[in-house]
Amino acid sequence: MTTQHFLVLDIGGSAVKYAVMDPQAALLHKGKFSSPKTSLDDFWLALDKVVFTLRQKYTLDGIAISTCGAVNCDSGVIHGASALPYIHGPNFKSLIHERYQLTAELENDACCAALAELWQGSAKQSNQCCLVVIGSGIGGAVVSHRQVQHGHQLHGGEFGYMIAGEKNGLPVTFSDLASTRALVEIAAETLNVDPKSLDGKAVFDAAMQGDARLVPVIEQWYRTLAIGLFNIQYCIDPETIILGGAVSERPDLLMHLNRHLDDLMTAIPIANIRPQLATCQAGNDANLIGALFHFLQRQA
Structure with a gap:
C-alpha cells in the first residue's frame, strides 16, 4: 500500500512552519518561511514555491492547517483578528482546492495543540x-x-x-x-x-x-x-x-x-x-501534529 503524505501548515504571525507528514505524524520534511505581511496574494506566492518543491518528491494527499484566529472548521473561513489581517474572510478550503486540487482542513492553533496532546501527549x-x-x-x-x-x-x-x-x-x-x-x-x-x-x-x-x-x-x-x-x-x-x-x-x-x-x-x-x-509533551511541533490529527478526523 502506498504511504499517504500530507502537507501540514502552522500559520503564525511571524512565520509559516510547514511539514510533510505521514498518517502517524512522522515528520518526513520540515521547513518554514516568513509570514507575508502584505496580502493574501503574496501568501499564495510563498506557498506555491513550497508546494511546487515538495511535489517533486511527494504525492500530497491533502493540506492540514493550524492558524491563528477564530476558525470555522466547516466553512473554512477564519474569523476574528490576528497579525495577518488578510487571512480573515476568505474561504481557505475552496481557495486551496482551486489552486492545488487538494482537500484542506483548518483549525485554530491552540485547538490544534490540544488535539496533539489528545493524540500523542499529556491528554x-x-x-x-x-x-x-x-x-x-x-x-x-x-x-x-x-x-x-x-x-x-x-x-x-x-x-x-x-x-x-x-x-x-x-x-x-x-x-x-x-x-x-x-x-x-x-x-x-x-x-x-x-x-x-x-x-x-x-x-x-x-x-x-x-x-x-x-x-x-x-x-x-x-x-x-x-x-x-x-x-x-x-x-x-x-x-x-x-x-x-x-x-x-x-x-x-x-x-x-x-x-x-x-x-x-x-x-x-x-x-x-x-x-x-x-x-x-508535543513541544514545538504540537500545532503541526494537531492539525494533521484534525485533518484525519474530518476526513475519516
Missing part, C-alpha cells in the same frame, strides 16, 4: 481537559468527550480575555498580567530598561543569578497565573489543565504553580477540587 487518557497556552498572550482550548468545544462564537478557550483585575479604573485581562509578555513588561519597568531588551528566559535567568528586584515580580506572576488556572478549574471542571508555550518547558513551573495553588486551597476551605496540572 491521551483524558476525556475532559483544558489547554492553556502562555506566550505573548494567553490562549487555549476546551476539550469535552475528546472533542474541541469551539463555543457559539468560536471563542471557546480564549482564557486571555478573562478580566483579572483593574488598574486606574480600567479592566486588566489575564493576558495583560499572566502572559510571558506581561512578565517581561513588568520586569522591564522594574529594572527601568526597554522591554525589547528582555525575553522571558532572560527574566528568569537574571533572577536566578541574584537580581533580587525580579524575585517579587516572578512570584506575583506565578500567583496571578495560578489564580487564573484555579478559576478555569471551577468554571469548566476539567480532569487536567495542560500548560503550553515556551515557559511550559521550565522544569520548575509546575512546582511553583502548585505551591500557589496550595495557598489558594488553604485560603478557600470550601474549594476542595484541586486543579491537576500537566505540561505539553
Whole structure:
C-alpha cells in the first residue's frame, strides 16, 4: 500500500512552519518561511514555491492547517483578528482546492495543540481537559468527550480575555498580567530598561543569578497565573489543565504553580477540587501534529 503524505501548515504571525507528514505524524520534511505581511496574494506566492518543491518528491494527499484566529472548521473561513489581517474572510478550503486540487482542513492553533496532546501527549487518557497556552498572550482550548468545544462564537478557550483585575479604573485581562509578555513588561519597568531588551528566559535567568528586584515580580506572576488556572478549574471542571508555550518547558513551573495553588486551597476551605496540572509533551511541533490529527478526523 502506498504511504499517504500530507502537507501540514502552522500559520503564525511571524512565520509559516510547514511539514510533510505521514498518517502517524512522522515528520518526513520540515521547513518554514516568513509570514507575508502584505496580502493574501503574496501568501499564495510563498506557498506555491513550497508546494511546487515538495511535489517533486511527494504525492500530497491533502493540506492540514493550524492558524491563528477564530476558525470555522466547516466553512473554512477564519474569523476574528490576528497579525495577518488578510487571512480573515476568505474561504481557505475552496481557495486551496482551486489552486492545488487538494482537500484542506483548518483549525485554530491552540485547538490544534490540544488535539496533539489528545493524540500523542499529556491528554491521551483524558476525556475532559483544558489547554492553556502562555506566550505573548494567553490562549487555549476546551476539550469535552475528546472533542474541541469551539463555543457559539468560536471563542471557546480564549482564557486571555478573562478580566483579572483593574488598574486606574480600567479592566486588566489575564493576558495583560499572566502572559510571558506581561512578565517581561513588568520586569522591564522594574529594572527601568526597554522591554525589547528582555525575553522571558532572560527574566528568569537574571533572577536566578541574584537580581533580587525580579524575585517579587516572578512570584506575583506565578500567583496571578495560578489564580487564573484555579478559576478555569471551577468554571469548566476539567480532569487536567495542560500548560503550553515556551515557559511550559521550565522544569520548575509546575512546582511553583502548585505551591500557589496550595495557598489558594488553604485560603478557600470550601474549594476542595484541586486543579491537576500537566505540561505539553508535543513541544514545538504540537500545532503541526494537531492539525494533521484534525485533518484525519474530518476526513475519516
